[in-house]
Amino acid sequence: MSEDQSCIIHHFSHYCSLSKEEKELLVTLEESPTDIKSGALLWEIGDSANEFCTLKSGWAYSYRHLENGDRQILEIYLPGDIIGLREFAFSQRLENVRMITNGVVCHFPHKRLLEIFRLSVPLTSVMFAIASRHQALTTERLITLARRSARQKTAHFLYEMHARLSQTNSHLDGKFKLPLSQEQLADILGLSPVHVSRTFSLLSEEGLVYRDRHNVTIPNLEALAAAGEFDECYLNDNVRPLFEACA
Amino acid sequence: MSEDQSCIIHHFSHYCSLSKEEKELLVTLEESPTDIKSGALLWEIGDSANEFCTLKSGWAYSYRHLENGDRQILEIYLPGDIIGLREFAFSQRLENVRMITNGVVCHFPHKRLLEIFRLSVPLTSVMFAIASRHQALTTERLITLARRSARQKTAHFLYEMHARLSQTNSHLDGKFKLPLSQEQLADILGLSPVHVSRTFSLLSEEGLVYRDRHNVTIPNLEALAAAGEFDECYLNDNVRPLFEACA
DNA sequence: CGATCACTTGACTTACGTCAAAATCTGTGG
DNA sequence: CCACAGATTTTGACGTAAGTCAAGTGATCG
Incomplete structure (x- = not known):
């Protein structure tokens, strides 16, 4: 897989220019791309959480059901997004994730993230920045849903x-x-x-x-x-x- | 300052047992504790963001104003919490933070976090875990505010x-x-x-x-x-x- | 002991939800 | 190309949770 095709590199480059080694490290996160059909579940609440997914193509969303049967969609994922960051601290999935369209995802285990931590401070920072941007997005949505x-x-x-x-x-x-x-x-x-x-x-x-x-x-x-x-x-x-x- | 008094160590220990070196590293984040009065602003939207705060004692909250004058409180911070994680990826503050009660805060620059990234994979993981737990909390609040x-x-x-x-x-x-x-x-x-x-x-x-x-x-x-x-x-x-x- | 602030209570309004019917789109097979 | 079934979307009538306004009741403090 060439680096140019990697949307995760594209995504990361947004935050910081990357060395060749860092790019190579990132490319390894996008091995074994898997086709996945519109409407298919990536995972469900309670599933064991030990990997992230990068979304190479297609749209997905995460959601939860309330006791009254309502459903709240928490996030829409677009190509290049990393899915499942939220659950890094948890052993189980906290939300369901489902494909909206057909798409391609790549799985990588949480352990790989620890490798990144070990090998590259810049990439660690970018991961952190992505998480914090994600948080900013959620916060903004919270304000909108609560008040507007x-x-x-x-x-x-x-x-x-x-x-x-x-x-x-x-x-x-x-x-x-x-x-x-x-x-x-x-x-x-x-x-x-x-x-x-x-x-x-x-x-x-x-x-x-x-x-x-x-x-x-x-x-x-x-x-x-x-x-x-x-x-x-x-x-x-x-x-x-x-x-x-x-x- | 003894390690036993450090509420940041207490907080981190929740996730992972820490070596002596790691504890020492953490203690340095709580240097120069500053008293701060009830009602005082820690910072405002638009202020330059280059540090985090740990809250040693007291309660604080972050908030935003809407155009119609409404105010949304985003987070309540309790002793041991880290304030300002959200803005790691940003150069400016995205929210106002104000003390609810009198308290004591310790400032530490974003750069210190990069040191942590460099020096300790476990602490990096814990930081990431804290951020992801934070995210889980916000998500839960989002669901509640949107639907209940x-x-x-x-x-x-x-x-x-x-x-x-x-x-x-x-x-x-x-x-x-x-x-x-x-x-x-x-x-x-x-x-x-x-x-x-x-x-x-x-x-x-x-x-x-x-x-x-x-x-x-x-x-x-x-x-x-x-x-x-x-x-x-x-x-x-x-x-x-x-x-x-x-x- | 007033004065100011926080909370409570009541009457009325409003944005959005619910239910149900009608209209429109999408796809399938003849 | 048409006919029909099943989703979606739209429209209307009506219900309800929460907002607004305004008056009253406590607390707290100089």
């Missing part, structure tokens, strides 16, 4: 997806494919499916978001960011150069 | 506080001091202050929680856990031994 209106939640989510996709796919230009049903959107946003439908209608009337099946068009990104009170800071802008760590 | 009723939110929060306090203070036995106003509770739980008041009345009528000023009494912990749909897993039970890392 359906309109703001939806705008915020769509803007976030666009922003995250832009990172790897530079010329989206306000258009992207969102392979999620409204029921799934409801489970992400903490709304009912019918209210998601109404909210999309509203956003469309306002000219903020047009949607045809799974194709989303955002004519004015700034307007949508404003509608969702989206705070740029937490995603990219201030990602720390970490040059001290890498130098 | 005021009664469940309140029960969940109180149970969580009790559980976290029990970790360092073994014989609480259902009684503890909660130095938070109902307005602050509202800002944590995503409710209005008046609804917090009503919810406490309800919990009290149900015999689940009694409260006199800032003193909370929980006669039946299991009943409260059930009311809040509290899932033990995510806090302690499954914290990974990490022996492989330490051995």
Whole structure:
């Protein structure tokens, strides 16, 4: 596998420029890529947790069921993301993970992370930075879910997806494919499916978001960011150069 | 400063037994303890982020303001907690942090963390484990805030506080001091202050929680856990031994 | 002993949920 | 190319948890 094809290297390079050795170390995390079908489970709550996955292609999501049968989707994973970081401290899975589309994942055991710790301070720092960025993302979503209106939640989510996709796919230009049903959107946003439908209608009337099946068009990104009170800071802008760590 | 007084060592020991050298390394993180008054800001959003704090004593909380003036409290910090992990990847603070009570904090620069990365794989693992446990906590709160009723939110929060306090203070036995106003509770739980008041009345009528000023009494912990749909897993039970890392 | 602050209680409003029916899309086989 | 079945999505009527406003009741403190 060439380094250029590795989306994990692409992901890491975002934080810090990497030496050849570090790249080689990372490439080993993406051995044995496995095809996986849309709708398939990667793992379930309670499964033993001793590995991470990198998502080479496709979308996935993690979720939990509540006692009343509601489902909360916790995270949407996009190509290049690492799945399962959350459970490094635990012996069991704390959440279910399921593929949204067909995709390819690579498994690597937690032990490999310890090797990284041993071999490269820069990569360790990047892993830590990724975890902390992840945390920032979750926090932002927490604020949105706890406090904001359906309109703001939806705008915020769509803007976030666009922003995250832009990172790897530079010329989206306000258009992207969102392979999620409204029921799934409801489970992400903490709304009912019918209210998601109404909210999309509203956003469309306002000219903020047009949607045809799974194709989303955002004519004015700034307007949508404003509608969702989206705070740029937490995603990219201030990602720390970490040059001290890498130098 | 003796090692026995160090609450950071106590905190870390929870994850993994530490060698003498590692303890010494940790103790250096708690140099220069600083008194800090109730209500004082540790930092504000936008401040440059180049250090963590350990909280030796007292309570603190992090928060953000929304555009409509609402405030969301993101995290309550208890003695032994590390504040500011979230911002390791960022150059600026993403949230405000304020003391709830008088307390003592110790500052240590991000660079020290890189030293830890360099010097000790076990400590690096523990740092990572702490970050991942933190993430688990935030995720659980996200689910609660997004999906559950005021009664469940309140029960969940109180149970969580009790559980976290029990970790360092073994014989609480259902009684503890909660130095938070109902307005602050509202800002944590995503409710209005008046609804917090009503919810406490309800919990009290149900015999689940009694409260006199800032003193909370929980006669039946299991009943409260059930009311809040509290899932033990995510806090302690499954914290990974990490022996492989330490051995 | 007022003055200020935190909490409680009640009346009314609102955003979102629920239920159920209608409309639309998707795919399959004839 | 059409017909039909099963999902999704939309629309409408109605219910409810929690918000808002405002007045009242305690605490705490100079």
